[in-house]
Structure formats: C-alpha cells, structure tokens
Amino acid sequence: MQAFCVHLRVSSSMSCLAYWGDGAGWWTFKRPEGNAFEGIPDDAFAARGNRGQYVVVVPSRDVVIVRRGEDPVGSRFDIAAFTRDVLTALED
Numbered sequence: 407m408q409a410f411c412v413h414l415r416v417s418s419s420m421s422c423l424a425y426w427g428d429g430a431g432w433w434t435f436k437r438p439e440g441n442a443f444e445g446i447p448d449d450a451f452a453a454r455g456n457r458g459q460y461v462v463v464v465p466s467r468d469v470v471i472v473r474r475g476e477d478p479v480g481s482r483f484d485i486a487a488f489t490r491d492v493l494t495a496l497e498d
Contacts, residue, residue: 432463435486445490458483467493 432451435443443450446464453461458477462485463470471492477483 435489443486443489445493446486447493450489452485454485460485462489464489464493467496469493469496 433454435446435450435452436448447466449466450462450464452463455461457479458473458475460473460483461470462472469492471489473483473485473488475483
C-alpha cells in the first residue's frame with residue numbers, strides 16, 4: 407500500500423473538479439497546492455461512482471469507507487463531511 411500511495415502522489419495533476427486532485431486513476435483529497443478538505447488526512451483518496459457511490463481509503467488511519475447510496479438528480483452527497491464524521495467517530 408505504501409508504494410501505491412507514493413505513486414498516487416507522484417501522478418497527481420490538476421483536476422477538472424474543484425477541490426479534488428487526481429492521481430493513478432483515483433481522486434485525492436489533496437491537490438498539489440494543498441488540502442482543501444479540513445480534517446481529512448492528506449493521504450486519503452477516493453473512487454467516485456455514479457449518483458453518490460464512493461469508496462474512500464485513508465491509509466494512515468487503516469480505514470476504508472464505502473457509501474452505496476443514490477443521490478437524486480441535481481443533488482450531491484457531501485463525501486468530505488461524511489468522511490470527517492466517520493473518522494471522528496472512530497476516534498471515540
């Protein structure tokens with residue numbers, strides 16, 4: 407996993423989505439200019455699926471978060487807030 411995370415960072419480029427970086431075919435929470443997502447570790451990365459399906463991997467916390475919901479057309483699930491909430495809950 408550690409080698410992949412290094413590859414993910416080296417491959418990062420500017421993303422077409424505001425706040426998200428990308429690397430190695432995954433979305434990163436950290437863009438080259440810094441982390442836009444307060445409270446989410448810099449090593450976190452995610453796969454974004456259709457209508458609000460996500461897989462978030464946080465290697466430094468040994469956590470994988472899966473969201474299999476469906477967002478109605480025109481709405482968007484806040485995966486960053488959900489990720490922060492899950493990480494906070496796991497600290498307790």
